Amino acid sequence: MTANQILNPRDWSSHPRQAHPDYKSTLLRSQQHPLVPLPQSLSELTGPVFGHCGLTGQDADLTRNAVRDGEAIGERIIVAGRLIDESGRAVPNALIEVWQANAAGRYVHSQDQHEAPLDPNFLGTGRALTDSAGRYRFTTIRPGAYPWRNHPNAWRPAHIHFSVFGTAFIQRLVTQMYFPGDPLLALDPIFNATADAAARQRLVAGYSTELTEPEWALGFEFDIVLRGPQATPLES
Amino acid sequence: MSSQTPSQTVGPFFSHALTPSWNGRPPIAGTQLADERTPGTLIRIEGRVLDGAGDPVTDALVEIWQARHDGAYPDGSDTFYGFGRASTDAEGRFWFQTVKPGALPENGAPHVNAAVFARGMLNHAFTRIYFSDEQAENSRDPVLASIGPARRKSLVASLRDSAGPPVYDFEICLQGVHETVFFDA
Ligand SMILES: [Fe+2]
Numbered sequence: 001m002t003a004n005q006i007l008n009p010r011d012w013s014s015h016p017r018q019a020h021p022d023y024k025s026t027l028l029r030s031q032q033h034p035l036v037p038l039p040q041s042l043s044e045l046t047g048p049v050f051g052h053c054g055l056t057g058q059d060a061d062l063t064r065n066a067v068r069d070g071e072a073i074g075e076r077i078i079v080a081g082r083l084i085d086e087s088g089r090a091v092p093n094a095l096i097e098v099w100q101a102n103a104a105g106r107y108v109h110s111q112d113q114h115e116a117p118l119d120p121n122f123l124g125t126g127r128a129l130t131d132s133a134g135r136y137r138f139t140t141i142r143p144g145a146y147p148w149r150n151h152p153n154a155w156r157p158a159h160i161h162f163s164v165f166g167t168a169f170i171q172r173l174v175t176q177m178y179f180p181g182d183p184l185l186a187l188d189p190i191f192n193a194t195a196d197a198a199a200r201q202r203l204v205a206g207y208s209t210e211l212t213e214p215e216w217a218l219g220f221e222f223d224i225v226l227r228g229p230q231a232t233p234l235e236s
Numbered sequence: 237m238s239s240q241t242p243s244q245t246v247g248p249f250f251s252h253a254l255t256p257s258w259n260g261r262p263p264i265a266g267t268q269l270a271d272e273r274t275p276g277t278l279i280r281i282e283g284r285v286l287d288g289a290g291d292p293v294t295d296a297l298v299e300i301w302q303a304r305h306d307g308a309y310p311d312g313s314d315t316f317y318g319f320g321r322a323s324t325d326a327e328g329r330f331w332f333q334t335v336k337p338g339a340l341p342e343n344g345a346p347h348v349n350a351a352v353f354a355r356g357m358l359n360h361a362f363t364r365i366y367f368s369d370e371q372a373e374n375s376r377d378p379v380l381a382s383i384g385p386a387r388r389k390s391l392v393a394s395l396r397d398s399a400g401p402p403v404y405d406f407e408i409c410l411q412g413v414h415e416t417v418f419f420d421a
Binding site: 009010011014015016017018020023024025026027028029030031032033035036037038039040041042043044046047048049050051052053084085086087088095097098099101107108109111112123124125127161163169170172173174175176190191193194198199200202203223224225226227228 | 241250256259261264265291301303309310312318319343349351359362364378383410421
């Protein structure tokens with residue numbers, strides 16, 4: 001994207017609504033006032049850069065970036081894709097951070113009380129910068145589903161959390177990637193907070209034979225699309 | 237044409253990845269954006285995140301993005317990167333140590349951009365932190381002017397009456413009568 005170009009608005013037919021009663025935590029945390037329109041200025045159209053962070057390939061390999069005395073346990077997978085904007089252009093040098101539960105569905109977090117084992121060799125966090133074609137690639141362990149207390153017998157479908165930066169602060173995106181064919185997707189209030197079925201489908205990775213490495217790991221492809229430059233410049 | 241990837245909540249369990257200092261891991265960015273060597277006035281912004289019942293939100297993530305002291309936006313060419321990240325504590329509190337941003341005339345009054353994420357927020361919310369001791373600049377700011385006086389206050393951090401480096405208090409109310417102004421840019 002050319003520097004500081006005016007961006008398309010957030011596409012509210014793709015994003016979830018704010019208040020979604022099926023997801024109980026939204027009841028006291030969703031906004032009730034309409035959002036106030038803000039003209040895009042340099043303040044919105046610039047954003048942080050992360051080239052100085054010195055990320056290495058190790059940061060993107062969750063099966064190795066936290067090993068202590070053995071190997072991370074579970075089904076090894078590769079998750080890769082492209083970061084593009086709505087016009088199809090690659091977003092290079094962009095920071096992508098991921099976090100997830102381990103194979104047993106447990107996070108390394110003091111508030112996670114799920115009675116499932118922690119893996120001493122798996123932390124469940126990774127970071128990468130996209131390359132010049134907007135590509136990223138993580139090696140990880142397939143996360144397990146985990147229970148939550150939203151409703152009786154509630155289980156989150158297996159997912160990987162993604163945090164993504166574009167070039168503009170207002171391109172910021174935090175989302176979750178799901179796995180194809182998961183029966184829990186139809187029951188999950190968070191996944192289904194996005195009303196549009198086609199938009200929901202964009203949160204589901206595709207199995208990829210090309211990314212799958214023989215005798216090593218299954219591959220999943222997950223492309224991420226950020227707000228792109230406005231197609232027709234505003235007349236002023 | 238491709239379509240935007242939908243937002244999803246940050247959930248409750250992000251701190252080992254996004255604010256991992258507690259876990260002995262270096263964060264990508266933290267609460268201290270600047271120190272005595274950074275050009276400009278060193279300030280602290282101290283805040284709280286509250287929910288619609290007025291209770292502290294103890295698992296929120298707050299990110300800020302701001303101009304340098306001279307009003308220019310950082311491009312990675314010096315050591316002030318302009319980006320900070322904090323998670324709220326058991327009382328819903330967060331803080332940043334940074335420099336007071338300058339403002340170029342076309343960018344209105346000095347302000348810090350903030351994005352708020354939490355469990356229960358399916359989309360993050362954008363707001364701006366203005367400064368109570370910039371009354372003249374604030375009164376000319378078109379964004380502040382576009383908001384009614386009752387809600388406008390929610391965007392202005394108040395300078396604490398104390399000795400030492402300036403501290404600004406800023407409350408973020410996610411919902412209700414005192415709901416902070418959130419933007420759609
Ligand atoms: Fe999760």
